[in-house]
Amino acid sequence: MHYEPVTPIRWHNGQVEIIDQTRLPGELAFIRPQTVEEMWDAIKQLKVRGAPAIGIAAALGLYLAVKDSRAGNRAEFENELKKAAAYLATSRPTAVNLFWALQRVEAAIAAATTDDIAALKELVLREALAIRDEDEATCRAIGRNGAPLLRDLEAVLTHCNAGTLATARYGTALAPVYYLASCGKVLKVFADETRPLLQGARLTAWELHRAGIPVTLITDNMAAAVMARGLVQAVVVGADRIAANGDVANKIGTYGLAILAKDHGLPFYVAAPASTFDLSLKSGEEIPIEERDPAEVTHFGLRPTAPEGIDVFNPAFDVTPNRYVTAIITEKGIIRPPYQENILQVLDVGRA
Numbered sequence: 605m606h607y608e609p610v611t612p613i614r615w616h617n618g619q620v621e622i623i624d625q626t627r628l629p630g631e632l633a634f635i636r637p638q639t640v641e642e643m644w645d646a647i648k649q650l651k652v653r654g655a656p657a658i659g660i661a662a663a664l665g666l667y668l669a670v671k672d673s674r675a676g677n678r679a680e681f682e683n684e685l686k687k688a689a690a691y692l693a694t695s696r697p698t699a700v701n702l703f704w705a706l707q708r709v710e711a712a713i714a715a716a717t718t719d720d721i722a723a724l725k726e727l728v729l730r731e732a733l734a735i736r737d738e739d740e741a742t743c744r745a746i747g748r749n750g751a752p753l754l755r756d757l758e759a760v761l762t763h764c765n766a767g768t769l770a771t772a773r774y775g776t777a778l779a780p781v782y783y784l785a786s787c788g789k790v791l792k793v794f795a796d797e798t799r800p801l802l803q804g805a806r807l808t809a810w811e812l813h814r815a816g817i818p819v820t821l822i823t824d825n826m827a828a829a830v831m832a833r834g835l836v837q838a839v840v841v842g843a844d845r846i847a848a849n850g851d852v853a854n855k856i857g858t859y860g861l862a863i864l865a866k867d868h869g870l871p872f873y874v875a876a877p878a879s880t881f882d883l884s885l886k887s888g889e890e891i892p893i894e895e896r897d898p899a900e901v902t903h904f905g906l907r908p909t910a911p912e913g914i915d916v917f918n919p920a921f922d923v924t925p926n927r928y929v930t931a932i933i934t935e936k937g938i939i940r941p942p943y944q945e946n947i948l949q950v951l952d953v954g955r956a
């Protein structure tokens with residue numbers, strides 16, 4: 605199977621070009637943020653979303669912040685960069701890739717050997733584009749590493765969108781599906797619609813269908829029935845942040861799916877790049893969980909679906925305890941329990 609995946613974020617003709625994911629599936633439209641404020645807004649409003657993609661967007665947002673800088677010296681420039689990073693960091697709290705990417709660009713500037721402001725600006729852009737390019741290679745490696753786990757299955761269930769649209773390309777959870785398809789093995793995918801913002805219905809169903817991969821859309825409350833009927837043989841999801849003990853924050857509803865998978869004897873796989881691990885956090889309890897506008901729950905688009913003024917709880921993510929996670933698929937290899945030790949070993953960090 606041969607197809608060219610879409611490019612959700614790119615640097616084109618001297619501008620950042622982003623697919624506006626809030627317009628999908630109706631329309632494939634692009635936005636071209638010109639300022640750091642416009643990039644902040646695009647992230648906040650989920651025009652660009654998915655952990656790796658918001659990291660890339662934030663890094664490019666730093667470039668938008670400093671591209672017209674009139675800093676008189678390097679210290680002033682670094683200060684402007686720091687302020688912009690602090691501002692972008694307020695857009696969404698859960699996906700650690702956002703903070704990782706901001707820190708990476710800041711570190712590249714701190715390590716620069718030049719004081720020339722034009723050269724430093726160029727370096728910010730180059731580092732942001734390197735993050736984008738590396739993410740594409742990383743996702744391809746996640747696909748290659750995860751493929752043996754899924755190769756002999758007929759169908760998998762996924763939640764939210766952890767596909768091409770959520771990354772530079774190929775996705776994380778969907779990367780093994782795309783990789784296998786490129787090798788001639790086409791898996792079926794059941795996609796949870798993913799209330800309240802329908803990333804599964806709007807985005808996962810759209811990109812898989814476009815790629816020619818058979819996708820069956822279900823509402824979130826159908827997952828147990830799908831498993832009970834033996835229609836899927838594994839669950840594979842992405843992640844927004846993974847703590848040192850292997851607890852996984854991902855789109856709200858993931859935790860419930862993990863419990864269902866365990867009860868039905870199905871493997872529950874999480875696919876994520878090394879940049880999604882936050883080893884400074886001992887467990888998932890420490891992961892900050894974004895709470896969003898109640899209107900996302902009380903309305904379907906602009907139409908109210910609940911009584912006015914009703915109390916709403918709208919966390920965008922939940923935390924799946926490590927005991928439900930069969931394995932974590934990364935670009936560096938597959939991590940299996942016990943996570944505390946094996947995360948460090950496979951990611952090759954934190955050891956003398």
Ligand code: MRU
Binds near residue numbers: 776844
């Ligand atoms: O709120 P979103 O759409 O940004 O949530 C996205 C998810 O939960 C994804 O599963 C996660 O970011 C992994 S994307 C490769």
